[in-house]
Amino acid sequence: MGLLKTFKLGGVHPSENKLSAQVPIEALPIPKKAFVSLGQNLGAPSKPIVKRGDEVKVGQLIAMAGGFIGANIHSPVSGKVFKIDVVLDSSGFRRPAIIINVDGDEWMENIDRTNDIVREIKASPEEIINKVKDAGIVGMGGATFPTQVKLTPPPGKTADTLIINGVECEPYLTADHRVMLERGEELLIGTEILMKALKVTKGFIGIENNKPDAIAHLSMLAKDFKGIEIVPLKVKYPQGGEKQLIKAVVNREVPSGKLPIEVGCVVQNVGTTLAVYEAVQKNKPLFERVVTVTGKGVSKPSNFLVRTGTPISELIEAAGGVPDNTGKVIGGGPMMGKSLLSIDAPVVKGTSGILLMRMDESHRKPEQSCIRCSKCTYVCPMGLEPYLLSRVSKLGNYEMAEKERIMDCIECGSCQYTCPAAIPLLDYLRLGKNKTGQLIRSRNKK
Amino acid sequence: MVSAIILYFVASKFKVYEDPKIDEVEEILPSANCGGCGFPGCRAFAEATVKKAKEEKNLDGLFCPVGGNDVMQKVGETLDLEIEAKDPMIAVIRCNGSHANSPGKVQYEGVSSCSFAHALYTGEGGCQFGCLGLGDCVDACEFDAIHMSDETGLPVVNNKCTACGACVEACPRDIIELRKKGPKEKRIFVSCVNKEKGAVAIKNCSVACIGCGKCEKVCNFDAITITSFLSYIDFEKCVLCRKCVEVCPTNSIWEVNFKPRKPKAEKAPKKEVAEAKPIDLSKGKAAVNSKDDNNDSGADRK
Numbered sequence: 001m002g003l004l005k006t007f008k009l010g011g012v013h014p015s016e017n018k019l020s021a022q023v024p025i026e027a028l029p030i031p032k033k034a035f036v037s038l039g040q041n042l043g044a045p046s047k048p049i050v051k052r053g054d055e056v057k058v059g060q061l062i063a064m065a066g067g068f069i070g071a072n073i074h075s076p077v078s079g080k081v082f083k084i085d086v087v088l089d090s091s092g093f094r095r096p097a098i099i100i101n102v103d104g105d106e107w108m109e110n111i112d113r114t115n116d117i118v119r120e121i122k123a124s125p126e127e128i129i130n131k132v133k134d135a136g137i138v139g140m141g142g143a144t145f146p147t148q149v150k151l152t153p154p155p156g157k158t159a160d161t162l163i164i165n166g167v168e169c170e171p172y173l174t175a176d177h178r179v180m181l182e183r184g185e186e187l188l189i190g191t192e193i194l195m196k197a198l199k200v201t202k203g204f205i206g207i208e209n210n211k212p213d214a215i216a217h218l219s220m221l222a223k224d225f226k227g228i229e230i231v232p233l234k235v236k237y238p239q240g241g242e243k244q245l246i247k248a249v250v251n252r253e254v255p256s257g258k259l260p261i262e263v264g265c266v267v268q269n270v271g272t273t274l275a276v277y278e279a280v281q282k283n284k285p286l287f288e289r290v291v292t293v294t295g296k297g298v299s300k301p302s303n304f305l306v307r308t309g310t311p312i313s314e315l316i317e318a319a320g321g322v323p324d325n326t327g328k329v330i331g332g333g334p335m336m337g338k339s340l341l342s343i344d345a346p347v348v349k350g351t352s353g354i355l356l357m358r359m360d361e362s363h364r365k366p367e368q369s370c371i372r373c374s375k376c377t378y379v380c381p382m383g384l385e386p387y388l389l390s391r392v393s394k395l396g397n398y399e400m401a402e403k404e405r406i407m408d409c410i411e412c413g414s415c416q417y418t419c420p421a422a423i424p425l426l427d428y429l430r431l432g433k434n435k436t437g438q439l440i441r442s443r444n445k446k
Numbered sequence: 447m448v449s450a451i452i453l454y455f456v457a458s459k460f461k462v463y464e465d466p467k468i469d470e471v472e473e474i475l476p477s478a479n480c481g482g483c484g485f486p487g488c489r490a491f492a493e494a495t496v497k498k499a500k501e502e503k504n505l506d507g508l509f510c511p512v513g514g515n516d517v518m519q520k521v522g523e524t525l526d527l528e529i530e531a532k533d534p535m536i537a538v539i540r541c542n543g544s545h546a547n548s549p550g551k552v553q554y555e556g557v558s559s560c561s562f563a564h565a566l567y568t569g570e571g572g573c574q575f576g577c578l579g580l581g582d583c584v585d586a587c588e589f590d591a592i593h594m595s596d597e598t599g600l601p602v603v604n605n606k607c608t609a610c611g612a613c614v615e616a617c618p619r620d621i622i623e624l625r626k627k628g629p630k631e632k633r634i635f636v637s638c639v640n641k642e643k644g645a646v647a648i649k650n651c652s653v654a655c656i657g658c659g660k661c662e663k664v665c666n667f668d669a670i671t672i673t674s675f676l677s678y679i680d681f682e683k684c685v686l687c688r689k690c691v692e693v694c695p696t697n698s699i700w701e702v703n704f705k706p707r708k709p710k711a712e713k714a715p716k717k718e719v720a721e722a723k724p725i726d727l728s729k730g731k732a733a734v735n736s737k738d739d740n741n742d743s744g745a746d747r748k
Contacts, residue, residue, distance in 0.1 A: 363555065424556060430562065431562040
């Protein structure tokens, strides 16, 4: 195969621990009560358009996008709206949500529920973008950025390349891997749809080399699709980062502070691409997704097809329950995921995995002094100096932090992962990013 | 030598005239450079006072919280102005979510910074309004007036507080408020900032304000208002009658530096108040000594 492509700068290779890689996707039973959060996307929260007592069907629009950077929300279940109230989200804050008492499983009539694969793309680019917008599709890798915004390049900019992110560089997570294996053809049609919407002729699917079965499967299927190329990549974290993936696949560098469209690239996640296929070809809005439930102590690591709004506790129950010595539960992968405050929080569009860490794995080592080994600088995929940025953030020198490009940090956590002195570098960087962002915003306002 | 002469002439030619009063005022100021007055340092404050005295013949809105009334009187004398004395103020912590009252459900291991934790999660006790206990206020204080209590996990203000307001700024959850010190340092305030429905608030913290409205009803002076399930006592209107403290079902209203009540009048909830008080009483007692000079100087805020 020769030398595999990857990004040049930095990166780490944590143990992969893809425990659930060979477990087929299994549909989870519909919950009795669905808690549909109104803040499932980056940007403005959605506004509910149903009220207490309303009957809703699966796929019915229940909340409108709250702004340009916003997404519609569709009912994941059928039943009666119990109330619109606040529920605990995964970080313990109370957020508005629509609570639906489930009754049966009645879908909207216009959704094609058959398993037939619709190959022919009839919709025009504009229709595709509108359908994506109506279906409330957001980036399902975790950032939950509304997809239609990405598909409409700003004036003066054009895209020439579409990259589908099948990297799944986070350890443990296997949801995208399973989608590539089991829904390969739909995924490729989805890629074609996105290419049509963006009016590009070249599409790449970047897959890390630790998923040889997915690479082989998709490469075989891709023979029938014009312009789609499968790119095997060397295993390296954080290759799933947009900028890293572009560098790895087409060797272009996104300038500091700019978006990928600057170099003519649009990156979409595998889950998102599948959702686009379903929305355009099957009329099915985004209300379910594949979630990996895994961990070394979990008796049955699994990949579930879950309706959004299902409490996370039900997923864990279906994977064999919470093991005795569980130290923490993480939403997302171990590198970038966030520890959950409550497992009663519902699944949202951005939930890619639930990771249960054992007690012995879940505590941080005590912080020691920096030994000036420069490992953090070596691994930073953005070419930053994490030790310096963490110092200036700690001391509150945000002007200097800005000058040292703190806003370019993608919060991948490679620096903290590699630090032999166990300094919480990323924590300081996030703090600094937050404060520097405030500084920049207040300056722009003036 | 030649350059020295040139420099001399240049210096005298471009000399900036400065009112000598600025130096005089600056001498009087405490040189804490804390920014509590709203100016970057004592020099800037001195310049502002002199300018305002010259232009408007008053010093309204200008006040050195650290020096207090004492210093402001002296400044007034220097500038030949009458200065109205202000009531002394102190920072109060409006959260009682101690380890006992709001037991931790999770364990936080991130960096010790409230503003970071605030962006990350609600807090170990689960209250999204309550104190995070990581001491941003302690770091902000230039006067050694605020410390974290190991026992409760909450900050405690001592009598060194000058009401400069640095901690108020530092707290990401707006828990700290500058309130009137009160006669003999007696104060009453609601020690909670939880704006959630009572049933939700009480779930996370046994001493949360549930917004029941009992205090509002019992108050004869219109000092108490309830907005979004949270009671607030206006210290300008409050006459320290303590009726609200008696009726509060969750003990979220605190009385500080009052004499303990007679035991027979005590009902069950008040005992807890008495338990909660010792920290404050000792603080109050320690305060008594320095209070006198404080009252003379009259620490205050604008």
